[in-house]
Amino acid sequence: MPRQRQLGLIDRCIAATDDMLKTFAGGRPKGQRPSPADQHCVEDSLNQTEKRHIAGLMRVNHSGEVCAQALYRGQSMTAKSDRVQQAMRQAAAEEEDHLDWCEQRLQDLGASTSYLNPLWYGMSFSMGALAGAIGDRLSLGFVAATEDQVCRHLQAHYHQVPENDRKTRAILEQMIADEGAHADRALHEGGLKFPGIVKQGMTLVSKLMTETSYRL
Ligand SMILES: [Fe+2]
Ligand SMILES: [Fe+2]
Structure with a gap:
C-alpha cells in the first residue's frame, strides 16, 4: 500500500474513533438548527401512559440517529473517493x-436514551465500513x-403520537422531510437502487433495533 494512502487510512481511523468517543462521552459539537419542538412553548397535556409510549418511540428514533451517525462514519472511513468520503462526513x-x-x-419527557446504543453503534459502523469498502455507488x-x-x-x-403533543410531532x-431529502441526494449522487428483497432483509435487521430500544 503506498505510504500516502496508508497515512490517509490511519487519519480516517483516528477521526472515526474521535467521533465515536464524542458521541458517547460528550464533547460533540451541537447541531446547527434549533429543535422544531421549541416553536411550541406550552408543554402539552399528556397523561402518563401517553408519555411512556412517546418516550419509547423517541428512544427508538434516537437509536436510529445513533445508527445513522455510525453508518455514515463507517462509510466515510472506507469510502473510495474523497468526494464520497467528504459527503459522508458532511451527512x-x-x-x-x-x-x-x-x-x-x-x-x-423524563426518559433516558437506550442502553443498547453502543451495541447499535458498533453494528452500524461495521455495516457502513463494509458498504464503503465494496464501492461508492453501493455505499x-x-x-x-x-x-x-x-x-x-x-x-x-x-x-401514533397524539395530536396534542405538538412538540414531538414538529420534530x-x-x-x-430531511430523511427524504437525504435519500434523494444519495440517489442523485450515483447511488444504486436496491432491489426489494434486499430492503426486506434490512427491515428485519431494523426491527431488532426498534423492538428492543423501545423498552431498553
Ligand atoms: Fe436523521
Ligand atoms: Fe438522514
Whole structure:
C-alpha cells in the first residue's frame, strides 16, 4: 500500500474513533438548527401512559440517529473517493441535529436514551465500513435505501403520537422531510437502487433495533 494512502487510512481511523468517543462521552459539537419542538412553548397535556409510549418511540428514533451517525462514519472511513468520503462526513454532521432533537425530547419527557446504543453503534459502523469498502455507488445506494426505510418508520411513529403533543410531532415532521431529502441526494449522487428483497432483509435487521430500544 503506498505510504500516502496508508497515512490517509490511519487519519480516517483516528477521526472515526474521535467521533465515536464524542458521541458517547460528550464533547460533540451541537447541531446547527434549533429543535422544531421549541416553536411550541406550552408543554402539552399528556397523561402518563401517553408519555411512556412517546418516550419509547423517541428512544427508538434516537437509536436510529445513533445508527445513522455510525453508518455514515463507517462509510466515510472506507469510502473510495474523497468526494464520497467528504459527503459522508458532511451527512453525519447534518444528522447531529436529529440526534440532539430526539435526546432533548427524551429529557423533556423524563426518559433516558437506550442502553443498547453502543451495541447499535458498533453494528452500524461495521455495516457502513463494509458498504464503503465494496464501492461508492453501493455505499450511496445503501444510504438511499436506509433513509427510505427511516422515513417510513418515522411516518408510522408520527401517526401514533397524539395530536396534542405538538412538540414531538414538529420534530418528526422535520425529520421525515430531511430523511427524504437525504435519500434523494444519495440517489442523485450515483447511488444504486436496491432491489426489494434486499430492503426486506434490512427491515428485519431494523426491527431488532426498534423492538428492543423501545423498552431498553
Ligand atoms: Fe436523521
Ligand atoms: Fe438522514
